Amino acid sequence: MADALVSAPVAASAGVVAAALIVVASKKVARIKRDDILPLMGVMGAFVFAAQMINFSIPGTGSSGHMIGGVLLAALLGPWAAFITIASVLIIQCLIFADGGLMALGCNLINMGAMSCLVAWPLVYRPIAGKTFRKGRVFLASVAACVVDLELGALLVTGETELSGITSLPPSEFLLFMLPIHLAIGLCEGVATGAVLCFVGSYKPDMLYEADHVAASSKSGKMTGRTKTVIGVFAALALVMAVSFTWIASSDPDGLEWSISRLTGSTELAPAVTPATAIMPDYDSTFAGVLGGLIVVALLWGFCSILFRKAQSRKNAEKL
Template sequence: MSDALVSPPVFAVAGAVSLALLGTAIFKVKQKRNEDDPSAQNERIVPLMGVMGAFVFAAQMINFSIPGTGSSGHIVGGILLSAVLGPWAALITLASVLVIQCLVFADGGFMALGCNILNMAVCSCLLAYPLIFRPLVRGNLSTGRIFAASLLASVVGLELGALAVTAETELSGITALPTGKFLMFMLPIHLLIGIGEGLATAAVLCAVRKYKPELLVDIRRTGGTGKTSWGKALAGLSLAALLLGGSFSWIASSDPDGLEWSIARTTGADEPEAADDPLHRTAASIQRTTALMPDYDTSLAGIVGSGAILLAVFGLSSLFGPSRRQP
């Protein structure tokens, strides 16, 4: 979402809820490390969050066309991250991706950042993954179950996000978007995007299940990994992120994404300009100052962004450190 869709009250509420959930996520991840939870893998969870965040950032740059619509979509990555990191660590990682996209690349509004975290990270990591994906696999990560769970969870996560965008826009009340018509375009196009994300997620998870099963949180939780080679796994993921960000992003579709397409179909015009009030002007000023590569205007954007995600997650690592235990 851009700032043009978000009013100050919605900005405040969405920001407060997002910060509260991220604070809870940091506490949960730290608690797991203190309890020696095998799914957290103690010292390994932070580098894994970093490389997975870089991978998802690079993958999000590849917009795929939706045939017959003139629109495009990209993966959100919440289900993939949750399957590897667990939902709370995935929430932190995906939120880090959204913050870097907002501040460094001016992708998504500064005032809309809390909404975007709720719509993309919370809906997929804290709702679709635990309520849909995990019950469907039930510890049985067969190819069929992975595909079924990935497809359904991705579709549910995207549809919940589309509903949330529509509700936030309506509650903001600063645009002329008619809610019913807007929703009529948002839900079908995000259904198709969700199917595309589900297939991509399933393909990646099946490859991980075959070659590096120790990366999957459900396998780590049961202790069924045997001897792990974490260095090679992390190096492989880092290389994949660099390849995606540095090369494959060039073939991304130039069609408008699902939200832009829905706005254009609803109003017959491009997305409206942000309101001219002090808060919107301040948000725009902050973003102009921090956006070193607005609109990904360099071929190195994918590599730079992937590196920024790694630094951001490692910079947060002190928050996840195990507490000292009293003798």
């Protein structure tokens, strides 16, 4: 979402909710006992950052979409680590690349992060996928969860815009455009997510997050060679996408911009305000993807390292 859609009260309310979710997620992540969690969060953060830069065209619409990646992250990391990861991606996109409004950041964290990691994954993906790996169920769960995630996000954007009351967008007509186009985007993301998770599950099934798998990995103590291979594959894919995004990304407006243009004739309601921290607005460099991915990795690594150190210090203090 851009700032032009959001009023100050709605932005403040969403910001408080998003901040509270980050606090809760941080406490949950600090308790995770997986040796692979920190490198996996970093690499997957870079992968999702790069994937979100590549808009794919929706045939016959003149619109495009991009992956959110929350369901994929939650399946590999668990919901709370996934939320921290996607929050890091969205924050870096906003502050460094002016992608998404600064005032609308709280809304974007809820619409894209919470809806995918904390709603669609536990309520849709997990029940369908089940507790044992089966390709068909994982693929179906991925498609269903991504569709629900995108539709909930579209519904929230429409509701937040209407509550803000600073645009002339008619809510019923806005929703009429938002839901179908995001259904198409959700189906595309679901297919891509299902394909990736089926690959990971075929190679190393216990990487697909389940509570008993986390307990097992906490006892094993070390990352296996297969885990390192999966991490290496995602790192390589992130690098390829980060370098090639300028050549393969669609120039068509995304689902939100397309919906706005259908109602107003323009993809923007007001000139975008670039944050002072933005060093590459609109990813205006061939190296933007690589730089962004590295910043996401550094942010996640530093932030989570602090969380884990504090958690360990508390345990040591309790022993004394």
